[in-house]
Amino acid sequence: MLPIKLEDFLPHEKLQEMNEKEIKILEAAIDIFAEKGFVSTSTNEIAKKANVAEGTIFRYFKTKKDLLKSIIKPTLVKTIAPFEMDRFSKAVFHMEYDTFEDFLKVLIVNRMEFAKKNTAVIKIIIQEIPFQEEMQEELKxxxxxxxxxxxxNVLQYFIDKGQIADLPIHTILRLIITSVMGLVVSTIALKDISIWDENLEIERTIQFIKQGLQ
Amino acid sequence: MLPIKLEDFLPHEKLQEMNEKEIKILEAAIDIFAEKGFVSTSTNEIAKKANVAEGTIFRYFKTKKDLLKSIIKPTLVKTIAPFEMDRFSKAVFHMEYDTFEDFLKVLIVNRMEFAKKNTAVIKIIIQEIPFQEEMQEELKxxxxxxxxxxxxNVLQYFIDKGQIADLPIHTILRLIITSVMGLVVSTIALKDISIWDENLEIERTIQFIKQGLQ
Amino acid sequence: MLPIKLEDFLPHEKLQEMNEKEIKILEAAIDIFAEKGFVSTSTNEIAKKANVAEGTIFRYFKTKKDLLKSIIKPTLVKTIAPFEMDRFSKAVFHMEYDTFEDFLKVLIVNRMEFAKKNTAVIKIIIQEIPFQEEMQEELKxxxxxxxxxxxxNVLQYFIDKGQIADLPIHTILRLIITSVMGLVVSTIALKDISIWDENLEIERTIQFIKQGLQ
Amino acid sequence: MLPIKLEDFLPHEKLQEMNEKEIKILEAAIDIFAEKGFVSTSTNEIAKKANVAEGTIFRYFKTKKDLLKSIIKPTLVKTIAPFEMDRFSKAVFHMEYDTFEDFLKVLIVNRMEFAKKNTAVIKIIIQEIPFQEEMQEELKxxxxxxxxxxxxNVLQYFIDKGQIADLPIHTILRLIITSVMGLVVSTIALKDISIWDENLEIERTIQFIKQGLQ
DNA sequence: TATGAATGAGAATTCATTCAT
DNA sequence: AATGAATGAATTCTCATTCAT
Known part of the structure; x- marks a missing residue:
């Protein structure tokens, strides 16, 4: 995995008000947490990789757990955010997509890109959420x-249009999320295997969900 | 979560040749590993919960990691085993199930039961597999x-009978596993929530997969 | 080094009143103590090598240190003993040897044989005496x-006969012991090296001491 | 035994680049290792005597064994060093000493002084070398x-000059080393005993070796 | 601000010894 | 007599956190 560059996925304003050392610490921590897990990573190790003194970590992050939170939270927010803010979301709410399939396509492509940019942090989130009650609450x-x-709203719109079956929203949502996360995880885990053709698998997953919900 | 009883899911012969203390250590370890994670659990803690001296743990398990392996391995095997040995499997190979739907039903009900019996160990496996290369190899x-x-074999049979679409086996498998694991995880995570009706969700998942693969 | 046989160097009467297990424990302990040192040898290890249960060791030897004493003491006694009891000693006291050289020869050959039979125990003694005050007292x-x-007596006899210089007994003794121990240690340490010709070195050592004390 | 002062026998440059705590740890360790042996000394004990926290030991020495090596190695080097570098050695190679006796005198006085300054470390070396293969290799x-x-070179020179007998170098060396070490050990062990007159014993040892090799 | 030395609590593991069988 | 399971104190080592510089 390539070393993380925070600028890839932290908002520009946020980055600007952050100190260079703080950024290097976060980047180092993300790298190592993803590789060895939070508990198995020592602050000493992070300091070395970030090229700062161990004490410096604690100037920017009160505790090691605080450092973890600072990593997880923005990505957690950005995992959810598109549904309320970005181009995609606005588009959907203006019902610019006529078909459920179009919607699925935009959703999946968008989240796949996000996942590939944030692989390391997503790994960390998946590993640590079960043990971090505070973060669990945040997520909920x-x-x-x-x-x-x-x-x-969106799903009801497609139900009303008769494009998907009239199941409870939470069930529909579960089936979609489950399939998309399966795709994401498979992509991350199998991306180096020759038989894995990402675009093909995306298309197949879209068809699977679409038909499954018909 | 209820305290674990090993007798629920270790074969009788195996249990009989195990010492009472050994069993209590395993049970305690499973409980705490699932709750706090392997690295965050101290052997002292396990010893206290198991009501043995800390040294006793190391009579039965050479190292703490050994204890982890002893927990994970049998469940890993049993997760896979049914596909080669039990009633379900034999039945399938004799093609006693006429429809893909029947097959799915048996598969899902069977794995759901197993998952509910082994919740704690499955949690541990999901948490630790990414960091335990040895276990990864075993799993692969x-x-x-x-x-x-x-x-x-089975999937090809249904493809040939025209009951599921002619997609690559690995894609079909991914979509099925993904949906089933999503169901299992949801069941474990949401089982205390009133709107969660397990049988209904099973049925809906079966329909989803079946239609999705048509 | 070959495994130790106690019968080689414990008096017959002593051996007869010893239990078979006791003997096996002593033999095993000597072997491992010599190889790894007293503190670094575990009773478990001894038990395994002796083919007895760990508890059995403590039936015959109150503590691990007791076991050490039981090993060291008889050899310590036998290191000193010849000077008071055996053929060599009696001979000397009857002044059957006319020359200092004859005396040296008997002394060295005798002690070399003893050292080669008791290599392991001698190693243990050299290692442990500095830390065992009780044994130090015994030795003194x-x-x-x-x-x-x-x-x-003997040395005075040779001084009086003019065969060795009129130095203080303790000095003469130191120079002899030192040279003999150097020979013994070299023999043990170098016995596998081709240039080491034992008989030649014995002869040279005798000449060295003899001339040195003239 | 008096507490060790490292400044007595570590080169000035080395000492200057060493931290005060590091020095105190080394001094404490030497003291206790010499008294109780390496394995029987706990890092806790060393920390207490050095007035530092136990963790501090491991900042300066990766492991306890590393601490031992750091003690043994410089003294091992310095035991050998004079033969290649210092005043004594240069002198000998310029054959400034006319007689073997002069040579012996310089050798013995020099090594005796060294031994008295480094008693504790020498004790440790003698005790631990048999169990530390790495150090054995270094020594060899x-x-x-x-x-x-x-x-x-030197011995051949004296053989050629007819001052010592034409024996194999290794034999001559063994007899000298043996006698010198015997003297050193006796001095260390007996230095508090009234009949022990060091200068006299040195002189007697010189005569003993000289005549022995004639 | 930044450092990194120092800390000491806590971790996994070992082991002599005891004791019920 | 003999066993070996069980103990728990002691050991080495790690690490998040503090703090003087």
Whole structure:
């Protein structure tokens, strides 16, 4: 895996108000957390990789756990965010997509790109969320308040148009998320294997979900 | 989560040749590993919960990692095993199931039951596999040698009968596994929530997969 | 090094009143103590090599240190003993040897044989005596009471006959012991090296001491 | 035994680049290792005597064994070094000493002084070398490459001059080393005993070796 | 701000010894 | 007599965090 560059996925304003050392610490921490897990990574190791003194870490992050939170939170927010803010979301809410298939395509391509940019942090989130109650709450809140209401709207729209079956929203959502995450995880895990043709698998997954929900 | 009882899921012969203390250590370890993660669990903690001296742990398991392996391995094997040996598998190979739907039903119900019995160990496996190369190899080998060939047979049979689309086996398998694991994880995570009706969700998942692969 | 056989160097009566297990424990302990040192040898290891249960060791030897003493003491006694009891000693006291050279020859050949039979225990003694005050006392007492008076006699006899220089007994003794121990240690350490010709080195050492004391 | 002062026998430059705590740890370790042996000394004990936290030991020495090596190695080098570098050695190679006796005198006085300054470390070396293969190799290498060739030169010179007998170099060397080490050990062990007159014993040892090799 | 030495609590592991069988 | 399971104190080593410079 290539070393992380924070500028790839932290908002510009945020980055500008961050110190260079702080950034290097975050980048180093993401790299090593993803590789060895949070608990198995020592602050000493992070300091060395970030080329700072161990004490410097604690100037920017009160504790090691704080450092973890600083890594997880923005990505958690950005995982959910598109559903409320970006081009994609606005488009959907203006019902610019006529078909569920178009919607799926945009959703999947968008989240796949995001996942590939944020592989390391996503790994960390998947590993650590089960043990970080605070982050679990954050995730639940984001899901409930930011994501679910918008998605409910969209899905209801397609149900009403008769493009997908009249199942409970939470069931539809589960089946979609499950399939998309399966695709994402497979892509990350298998991306080096020759038989894996990403575009083909994306297309097949779209068809699978679409038909499955008909 | 209820405390684990090993007798629920270790073969009788195996249990009989195990010492009472050894069993109590395993049970305690499974409980705490699942709750706090392997690295964050101290042997002291395990010893206390198992009501043995800390040294006793090391009589039965050479190292803490050994203890982890002793927990993970049998469940890993049993996760794969049904595909080669039990009633379900034999039945399938004699093509006693006429329809893909029947096959899916048996598969899902069977794995759901297993998952509910082994929740804690499955949590541990999901958490630790990414960091335990040895176990990764074991898993790959089991998958390749024990599971894939049999499943390939069955799926090809249904493809030939025209009951599922003519997609590559690995794609079909990914979509099925993904959906089933999504169901399993949802069941474990949401089982206490009132709107979650397990049987209904099973049925919906079966329909989803079946239609998705048509 | 070949495994030790106690019968080689424990008196017959002593051996007869010893249990078979006790003997096997002693033999195993000597072997491993010599190889790894007393502190670095575990009772478990000894038990395994002796083919007995760990508890059995403590039936015959109250503590691990007791086992050490049981190994060291008889050899310590036998290192000193010849000077008071055996053929060599009696001979010397009857002044059957006319020349200092004859005396040296008997002394060295005798002690070399003893050293080669007891290599392992001698190693243990050299390693452990510095840390075992109790054994140090024993050694001093044996030296003072059993060895020194006899040896003094003999050496005085040769001084009086003009065969060795009129130096203080303790100096003569130091120079002899030093040269003999150097020979013994060299023999043990170098016995596998081709240029080492034992008989030649014995002869040279005799000449060296003899001339040195003229 | 008096507490060790490192400044007595570590080169000035080396000492200057060493931290105060590092020095205190080394001094404490030498003291206790010499008294109780390496394996029987706990890092806790060393820390207490050195007045540092136990963790501090491991900042300066990666492992306990590393600490041992750091103690043994410089003294091992310095035991051999004079034969290749210092005043004594240069003098000998310019054959400034006319007689073997002069040579012996310089050798013995020099090594006796060294031994008295480094008693504790020498004790440790003698105790631990048999169990530390790495150090054994180091010792052999030093002996072979640094000491033996020079000494061979000198001894051959005296053989050629007819001052010592024409014996193999290794035999001559063994007899000298043996006698000198015997003197050193006796001095260390007996230095508190009233009958022990060091200068007298040195003189007697010189005569003993000289005549022995005639 | 930044450093990195120092800390000491806590980790996994070992082992002599005990004791019920 | 003999076993070997069980113990728990002691050991080496790690690491997040603090703090004087």
């Amino acid at each position: 809140k984001l899901f409930k308040e930011k994501m679910y209401p918008r998605v409910e | 080998k089991l998958f390749k040698e024990k599971m894939y060939p049999r499943v390939e | 007492k044996l030296f003072k009471e059993k060895m020194y008076p006899r040896v003094e | 290498k030093l002996f072979k490459e640094k000491m033996y060739p020079r000494v061979e």
